[in-house]
Amino acid sequence: MSKIILTGDRPTGRLHLGHFVGSLRRRVELQNSGAFDKIFIMIADAQALTDNADNPDKVRQNIIQVALDYLSCGLDPAKSTIFIQSMVPELTELSFYYMNLVTVQRLQRNPTVKQEIKLRGYSDDDSDNKKGTPVGFFCYPISQASDITAFRATTVPVGEDQEPMIEQCREIVRKFNSTYGETLVEPEILLPENAACLRLPGTDGKAKMSKSLGNCIYLSDSREEVTAKVRSMYTDPEHLQVSDPGHVEGNTVFTYLDAFCKPEHFEKYASCFVGRKASFSFSSLDEVKAQYRAGGLGDVMIKNFLNEVLNETLEPIRQRRAELEKDIPAIYEMLQKGCEAAREEASKTLADVRRAMKINYFEDGKCTL
Ligand code: TRP
DSSP, X not given: OOOEEEEEEOOSSOOBHHHIIIIIHHHHHHHHHTOOSEXXXXXXXXXXXXXXXXXXXXXXXXXXXXXXXXXXXXXXXTTSEEXXXXXXXXXXXXXXXXXXXXXXXXXXXXXXXXXXXXXXXXXXXXXXXXXXXXXXXXXXXXXXXXXXXXXXXXXXXXXXXXXXXXXXXXXXXXXXXXXXXXXXXXXXXXXXXXXXXXXXXXXXXXXXXXXXXXXXXXXXXXXXXHHHHHHTOOOOTTOOSXXXXXXXXXXXXXXXXXXXXXXXXXXXXXXXXXXXXXXXOOSSHHHHHHHHHHSOOOHXXXXXXXXXXXXXXXXXXXXXXXXXXXXXXXXXXXXXXXXXXXXXXXXXXXXXXXXXXXXXXXXXXXXXX
């Protein structure tokens, strides 16, 4: 069986470090590993509209921002098909059929949907001025199952918050295959290996980096913006004096170091740990953590170090973005080609689905009573 990747992002904003460590960095590695037969990367505009119906400009503008983020991180259209969800209408038709295989109650149990409904302030009671849950939003896990199955994806690299979506997709596949015969491929989730990357906290220490919380470091942020954000980052509220013992667990700076720091950084950025009052020489993150726990290592030093590490990661991405921004029509052209290729693929699956469901009336030659 072919090994096929499908994954994607909602174009509701530029992509940030949470996207990068949760999935983007991995995608580029998988792309370049040559271990996959096909790779589809989707800009999920239709899904973005499920809770942004009144803001089409935002979705429209962010299509190109997300495409720029993809290419600057190293996704290569020669190896990965990058496309826009709504330009593949086959996905919508699949969703309509899959809806019959999922109950309202099952959707209500989906933990990510539950959490997102709360986060968006949708109420059970939509009378007066309260806003209820849009049906489209409620059903987006079903649409996501269409995205995945349309491309016969075997592997879906995503962050931890997407786990319930992939589980729900697997259920739909099993239900479809047992009802209509073996047709769809059951995908596997591919989570980040590093625990710090499963869900990168925001710069304020809140559980998730999210645009609506205003706690993001964007891939397109300048060096100055990154520095300012790192400086104001949440650390350990009990670490008041440099000499106090500090906490590493729940300390955002250390979580980010867990996600980004590489062995060579200690020598390269050794000067971050040289100060007027105290100097240290570290050769691993464990040593930094031990010193922080013991006391004497200040937040300014670990923040300066993190700032160097982050900017080293982001600088090549920024440079590529600046180059790519010089020719935006070329990006649109790349997307259009991607959409055409994606559509061709999805229409094959849709034909299989219609055949399995016996709604291929003029194809099977059964012109009988
Ligand atoms: N829900 C995903 C997100 O918010 C985006 C997405 C849409 C997706 N369809 C998908 C991810 C299919 C993986 C597979 O990031």
